[in-house]
Amino acid sequence: MQYMLPRLRGWGESMSRQAGGRAGGSGETKIETDRRRIRERMSKLRREIKDMKQARDTQRSRRVHSDMPSVAIVGYTNAGKSSLLNALTGAGVLVQDALFATLEPTTRRAEFPDGRPLVLTDTVGFVRHLPTQLVEAFRSTLEEVVDADLLVHVVDGSDVNPFAQINAVRQVISEVIADHKGEPPPELLVVNKIDAASDLMLAKLRHGLPGAVFVSAHTGEGIDALRRRMAELAAPTDAAVDVVIPYDRGDLLARVHADGRVQEAEHNSFGTRIKARVPVALAASLRQFATANGSTP
Numbered sequence: 021m022q023y024m025l026p027r028l029r030g031w032g033e034s035m036s037r038q039a040g041g042r043a044g045g046s047g048e049t050k051i052e053t054d055r056r057r058i059r060e061r062m063s064k065l066r067r068e069i070k071d072m073k074q075a076r077d078t079q080r081s082r083r084v085h086s087d088m089p090s091v092a093i094v095g096y097t098n099a100g101k102s103s104l105l106n107a108l109t110g111a112g113v114l115v116q117d118a119l120f121a122t123l124e125p126t127t128r129r130a131e132f133p134d135g136r137p138l139v140l141t142d143t144v145g146f147v148r149h150l151p152t153q154l155v156e157a158f159r160s161t162l163e164e165v166v167d168a169d170l171l172v173h174v175v176d177g178s179d180v181n182p183f184a185q186i187n188a189v190r191q192v193i194s195e196v197i198a199d200h201k202g203e204p205p206p207e208l209l210v211v212n213k214i215d216a217a218s219d220l221m222l223a224k225l226r227h228g229l230p231g232a233v234f235v236s237a238h239t240g241e242g243i244d245a246l247r248r249r250m251a252e253l254a255a256p257t258d259a260a261v262d263v264v265i266p267y268d269r270g271d272l273l274a275r276v277h278a279d280g281r282v283q284e285a286e287h288n289s290f291g292t293r294i295k296a297r298v299p300v301a302l303a304a305s306l307r308q309f310a311t312a313n314g315s316t317p
């Protein structure tokens with residue numbers, strides 16, 4: 021943070037608005053007021069981030085056991101992520117014309133057009149040149165990103181340079197993924213604020229981002245199309261099984277361990293009782309061994 025203060029005029033202005041007006045002590049110049057406000061805001065952010073970790077861990081462990089696809093809404097700060105969550109779910113999450121209006125991931129249940137449930141998580145915004153201390157803090161909130169089945173990457177189409185925002189966000193995502201040594205979830209680009217974007221910029225974006233969906237969280241335009249794209253991309257690739265695999269089917273048991281995520285395993289007189297999430301094709305081969313209360317597709 022410290023190293024940013026000298027060149028933070030633009031930020032300072034937004035932060036001042038966010039802090040609620042431009043009081044400013046007597047004799048303080050505008051830039052001094054801004055710097056003081058940023059300092060206050062950042063120490064508040066640091067405290068709040070510390071408190072979030074525990075709640076997040078609880079939320080995440082719950083989700084691992086859920087069959088619902090999880091979609092994380094990511095994007096540059098102020099792109100309209102929270103507005104999009106509201107447009108998709110009617111959640112009533114805080115929306116503000118301010119940097120870092122959202123300080124912790126918010127998860128809501130939603131439905132695809134065919135009625136299948138999903139969980140949608142609104143995340144903390146990204147910026148370029150985030151001070152090192154804060155990168156660390158925010159990165160931990162981005163664990164949500166690593167666990168997602170799909171990333172809905174929101175871009176502000178009314179920004180002067182949406183392409184730069186996209187690159188900055190992708191850079192942060194790839195760093196987060198590299199830290200977790202995981203595979204990046206698929207990404208769906210969503211250009212938001214088309215009601216406010218210029219025709220020229222929209223034309224450039226349509227040309228440069230052929231797979232993107234164009235929406236306005238404000239007017240609702242494109243939201244249904246977005247829902248349909250999300251449903252296509254977040255189709256579950258695995259299924260929950262609860263089976264007893266006989267001891268002479270060591271081959272199947274080995275495949276469950278190799279290709280699936282085992283939640284519980286115990287040996288009984290009939291075979292190995294196993295609860296796991298496995299690829300849909302393997303679930304079909306296991307169907308014959310389903311337990312009475314277990315379910316296979």
Ligand SMILES: Nc1nc2c(ncn2[C@@H]2O[C@H](COP(=O)(O)OP(=O)(O)OP(=O)(O)O)[C@@H](O)[C@H]2O)c(=O)[nH]1
Pocket residue numbers: 095096097098099100101102103104114115116117118119120121122123144145146212213214215216235236237238239
């Ligand atoms: N014109 C227009 N403005 C929008 C649209 N969506 C969001 N906004 C405005 O953009 C600003 C930021 O919206 P948020 O939803 O808080 O953005 P965010 O990405 O969650 O921001 P952070 O949580 O701060 O990272 C607010 O002033 C919104 O009213 C839209 O479709 N059109």
Ligand SMILES: [Mg+2]
Pocket residue numbers: 101102103114121122142143
């Ligand atoms: Mg937000």
